[in-house]
Amino acid sequence: MKKSSSLWARLCAAPYIVWMIIFIAAPLLMVAYYAFTDAAGNFTLKNIVALDGYAGIFIRSIWYGIITTIISLIIAFPFAYAISQKSTKYQSTMIMLLMVPMWMNFLIRTYSWMNILSDNGIINTALKAIGFAPIEMINTPGAVILGMVYNFMPYMVLPIYSVISKMDRNIIEAAQDLGCNKLKVITRVVLPMSVPGIVSGITMVFVPSVSTFYISQKLGGGKYDLIGDTIERQFQTSYNYNLGASISLVLMILLLVCMAFMNTFTSDDEEGGIVI
Amino acid sequence: MKRLISILTLIFMSASLITATAEPWDSPSYKAQLTGEYINVYNWGEYIADGSEGTLDLNAEFTRRTGIKVNYTNYASNEDMYAKLKSGGATYDVIIPSDYMVQRLINENMLEKINFDNITNFHYIDDRYKNLAFDPTNEFSVPYTVGMVGLIYNSEMVSEAPDSWTAMWDEQYSGDILMFNNPRDAFAISQFVLGLSLNTHTPDDWALAYDKLLEQKPLIQSYVMDEIFNKMENNEAILAPYYAGDFLSMKDNNDALEFVYPKEGTNYFVDAMCIPKGTQNKTAAEMYINFMLEPDIALENAEYIYYASPHVEVINNPDYSLYQNPVIYPDAETLANTQIFEDLPTETMQVMTNYWDELKIDGYDYTTYYVCFGAAIIGVIALTIYRNHKKHKYDYD
CATH class of the missing domain: 3.40.190.10 (Periplasmic binding protein-like II)
Structure with a gap:
């Protein structure tokens, strides 16, 4: 299969490789450099050792990421399956509707959630109008997770939908012929076959939700800061680039481990998953 | 007699003409020299009268009076401004950082000394706001708002x-x-x-x-x-x-x-106008700073910005909408009971x-998180073992 690449092919690839070296490899090396040096540029492990103070935040971020991913999966899989069963026109409309909010900046969408969830916001005003006690929603962990699910769920729907919609209908019919009821068709055929989509969906939701910032500041009232907020603060207000870099580095390693684990669920010959 | 009056009038008129031309931008030679040039001004967002809400567009007015174009950009925080300046990616002629940031910029040798001979309006600044801790000899900064x-x-x-x-x-x-x-x-x-x-x-x-x-x-x-x-x-x-x-x-x-x-x-806090090192047009930058201290311009700006002005002509102008406003211009006792931020050592x-x-x-109990996280890890391990087990079973079948 493998062809030795011609000079022409290499020339075509050159700009991308240069791009990747400058904008991917070099920044990563700089992160590593900062993580292991102090402000004066001398080698030190101080930044890494200092991380034990941030264990709680790491755990909280990962935990919120897990919750977000699970909720997204629970909502996204039935949704993706349901639309894939409809006519092509209906499908494209639904996917379109899913994408439209993503045309807006996520900062604006998060800000809107603040107004919806706040104590005198739309929901609580409505509740009060019909005689219920207002619910405290903003500035809670629940609000943070809601914001993350809302922002990242489309990334779960799209890969699952693309796998399910490409699935061979004959297989499902075969399963039905062999005596599967509707539920069994889903659990025994559709679900296992959509694993590559689910895996890439999980990765695409889990990674940004663990490393997110801003959502937690706005919807959590600055009281449920996540690791992303902590990193942002090191660069924006503390000027402690070295500590910020070491937190980022450890976060990246943790995420890589998570992704490596997720990738064990997809064997190499399966298609549809997004290789990260 | 008539002749004398007309001569006197003439002298008077020319005298008033001379006082009018005392402003550098009204002198034709100055104008010819600087027309078509431009300066880069880097300021906080919504921090200058810009023509909205019936105010005067000060940057356009500056161009009208001097012929110098203003290239105006914004930042959201002192830190953003500092990062941009430090990276050297852009050159600016006038920046308006806050007190502690002015001090840091001075310490890091990032500011030009302002030639106060060109800031003829500096005497309008209230003495209270001169020689402040961040610029004790007042060589680098001119207060903008307080x-x-x-x-x-x-x-x-x-x-x-x-x-x-x-x-x-x-x-x-x-x-x-x-x-x-x-x-x-x-x-x-x-x-x-x-x-x-x-x-x-x-x-x-x-x-x-x-x-x-x-x-x-x-x-x-x-x-x-x-x-x-x-x-x-x-x-x-x-x-x-x-x-x-x-x-x-x-x-x-x-x-x-x-x-x-x-x-x-x-x-x-005091936000002050400064000229960063690397300026392309220091004379024009000084003209801009001086222009901002013109009594009519400073008044327009104070009406728009709503912060206190350090400009005595504004503070004492009864037509100013915030004249003697107790919130913006509190009494001497309150003013005395204040501190200013200084740049802290690293x-x-x-x-x-x-x-x-x-x-x-701090302040939260992380036990729940640890327990949940532990449970999740155990779940994942169990799942892996189960999958391996299943795989082997199929292998043997």
Whole structure:
């Protein structure tokens, strides 16, 4: 299969490789450099050792990421399956509707959630109008997770939908012929076959939700800061680039481990998953 | 006689003409020299009269008077501005950082000395705002605006009008207190309550201030900055610290809001015009700074910005809409009871930001998280073992 690449092919690839070296490899090396040096540029492990103070935040971020991913999966899989069963026109409309909010900046969408969830916001005003006690929603962990699910769920729907919609209908019919009821068709055929989509969906939701910032500041009232907020603060207000870099580095390693684990669920010959 | 009068009139007119041409931009030679040139001005967002709301567009006016084009860009924080300047990616001719940042820029040798011979309007600056701690000899900066932090409260929701920062530690307002979401401002409030200096270099003092903030944390509704506007206007919080000028715009939208300068004192900031190193056109930059101090221009700007002006002609102008406004221009006693932020040495900054990080992390029980996380890991391990087991089973089948 493998062809030795011609000079022409290499020339075509050159700009991308240069791009990747400058904008991917070099920044990563700089992160590593900062993580292991102090402000004066001398080698030190101080930044890494200092991380034990941030264990709680790491755990909280990962935990919120897990919750977000699970909720997204629970909502996204039935949704993706349901639309894939409809006519092509209906499908494209639904996917379109899913994408439209993503045309807006996520900062604006998060800000809107603040107004919806706040104590005198739309929901609580409505509740009060019909005689219920207002619910405290903003500035809670629940609000943070809601914001993350809302922002990242489309990334779960799209890969699952693309796998399910490409699935061979004959297989499902075969399963039905062999005596599967509707539920069994889903659990025994559709679900296992959509694993590559689910895996890439999980990765695409889990990674940004663990490393997110801003959502937690706005919807959590600055009281449920996540690791992303902590990193942002090191660069924006503390000027402690070295500590910020070491937190980022450890976060990246943790995420890589998570992704490596997720990738064990997809064997190499399966298609549809997004290789990260 | 008639002849004498006409001669006198002529002399008079030419004299007035001469005084009029005393301004550099009215002299034709100056104009010819600088017309078509441009300067890069880097300022905070919404921090200059720009023609909206019936104000004069000051940058356009500057171009009209001098022929110099103004290339005007914004930043959101001193830190953003500093990063941009430090990276050297762009050159600016006029920047308007706050006090402590001016000091840092001076210390890092990033500012040009201003030639005050060209700032003929400098005498309009109130003496109170000259030679401040951040620029003790006043060689690098010209004050632009002045602001003070105070306590905003909702008069319909408080049991009694607060006069002290300690109201922000009062349990009856638990869940209705907003706090600054940046370390320096937040620590300042705690330091005022404890009677400490805002610019202390002693780690123990910062530890005390941290303990005080940690004590306050359970009562805080949220740590915020500009969301304070929304929340206070919509009666979603009772107490919030913020800048006097911004209080006036909140008051426009919610009349129940009141403002007080707490008795422990408060901090004030001075934003000052500076010329960074690397300027392409220092003369034009100085003209711009001088232009901003023209009494009519400074008045236009003060009407738009809503912060206090350091310009005596503005402060003492009875036509100024904020003339003797007690919030913007408090009495001498309040003014005396203030401190200004100075640039902290790196070690002290480190101490402060570490405490701030701890404040953001501390105060919660993480046990639940650890338990849940542990359970998740065990679940994952179990799943892996189960899958391997299943795989082997199939292999043997």
